[in-house]
Amino acid sequence: MSSSSTGSRGETVPTVPSAAGVADDVDGVDVSGMLDRGRTLATPVLRAAVDRLAPPMDTVAAYHFGWIDAEGRPSAGDGGKAVRPALALLSAEAAGAAPEVGIPGAVAVELVHNFSLLHDDLMDGDEQRRHRDTVWKVHGPAQAILVGDALFALANEILLELDTVEAGRATRRLTTASRKLIDGQAQDISYEHRERVTVEECLEMEGNKTGALLACAVSIGAVLGGADERTADALERYGYHLGLAFQAVDDLLGIWGDPEATGKQTWSDLRQRKKSLPVVAALSAEGEAAERLGELLAADAKSSDFENFSEEEFAARAALIEEAGGRDWTAQEARRQHTIAVEALDSVDMPERVRRQLVALADFVVVRKR
Template identity: 50%
Template sequence: MTALETTPVAAGRPAGEVLAWSRTALDPALRAAVDSLPGSMRRVCAYHFGWTDEHGRPIAADAGKALRPALALLSAAAVGGLPDRAVPAAVAVELVHNFSLLHDDVMDGDVTRRHRPTAWTVFGRDEAILAGDSLLALAFQVLAEAGPPGPGAPYGIGICMVNATVQRLLDGQSADLAFESRESVGLAEVRAMAENKTGALLGCACALGAWFGHGSPAQVAALRAFGELLGLAFQQVDDLLGIWGDPAVTGKPVHSDLASRKKSFPVVAAMSSGTPAGDELSLKYGHEDDLAVLAGLIETAGGRAFGQSAADDLLGRALGHLDTARPHGPAAAELRALAAFATRREK
């Protein structure tokens, strides 16, 4: 038996400890998977994950929160399974997530991620895109090699779940990019975009983990709904941090989303507010160079308050679906702790 199988998930651990536990469980399998890539791809991916510097020398940089892997592992435990058995699910969703980050940084022109230069600024756009493609292909390989979670389980279900999620993620990213060049975008459109771009992968992490944990179809569906609504709440907070986050904490430049003229939740809520500040924002958003002015207009028009209120509402609805799944013991409390963390984080 492995350490994860013999060490139960403790009750009442705070989110930080849960994420550290998830990272410890994830990293050996994630590194082994990335080590299987061709050298050219491995070099860029190892840098992106914070394992090496641009010369390939080992370092220990910020590798991210590992929220999605934690959701996968805890969802397996929540339906009565062993979190260790869901490690392939955790690795797969983390690979998909980082595939999307590598591509997003290129498309958005972001030069900083996790307090370091983005991979494309170090290795070039083409190499970063190819590295992202490599991670996506690797996610499917990990699931294919893992096979079904037990006797009688159909082969390929996990692969199909991830494939459908990636298609939704790509559709959401396409919409997000299209919004930047449109003068008018509605809140319903932004929500649909976020459901695909962010909610789908968090929902998949929970559903895939529950499937590896031998959850019932009803439990898998309820945990997917929990994850998708949590993903929407997560995106609301991410949009707030993209405007008002502290660069020293987020690892991104101040007002980063405004620099790329993203039509994020706070921006669209402000533009749709019918207030003088919202109307002024609509007129200035495409050409105002002073990003602090734009941030002030968004806050005055209620965009910041809208984002936090929406995140709180979505969190409550997500927890309702978690209760519907009737999660087992300690994992239930830890999933709730992660959900609270996702809506109260600073990066």
């Protein structure tokens, strides 16, 4: 693989040479179409599941998913990249089943993902999500808690009502992933209050918060399709490391991403004082830049003027992170995780088309700009 770009903010992070850098076609695979298929097949079932909720929880959930606006009017919404549903359908195909077999898994994983978003946004006090006010901001904290709980319960309900041995196994994997998701959020909260976090701690937290549910998404379809535990475990390994690669790229975009593409502010993660991978890696490096960065961030933590910092002040911090090697290290980590993910697929016997699609999705995840 080629080395990553270390150019200025706004450039892409081309970590995989073969990829086109756009979603439509990666390695000759129509990634856009693959993501669209997941969204198209899973969304109606997801909406039907959410419709089961008693009022006003159904409305609050519909707002969260972007299907209606704060006044209850229908809305096109931004369903996100829909990587998880796409993975769940491919997962079923990896086990030789029809993609539709993965739909309840796709829906259950999306429900758990959104349960965690609802609760995390409240715990973190985040007021915006997908360019809209968060649920607790619009409907109040009680509804955010309640609807999160309901989506979590609904996820298990959707799977268990299939009433098969496979569904029981799928629910068990989803429960394990949910517990990791919660562990990751607990770590994230506790790290906020600490001055120093090691790279290992950061990776463990990101593995829990992002890796575990992607791992579940890419194994759950196969489990529902009757795959054995060994196959499911290998697919989980792919998903877990795909998640870590995804998060490393997210952490790069959180600092050096193009605001027009990401929809976030410039230097977004720095403004939120996030201890993301580039920051943690830079702080744990040797040398003058790392030392200067450590002093600056320690002072920032106590600064009452932090919210009024200029673009230049954030740019100076980003430059120090880069100089201390935090950007390079994170780009390399994304490639490393991408490699482990793709290699995990080697031990699984699956249709060649599905393998090519999973590899293309991994490539897409590390070259995306948003």
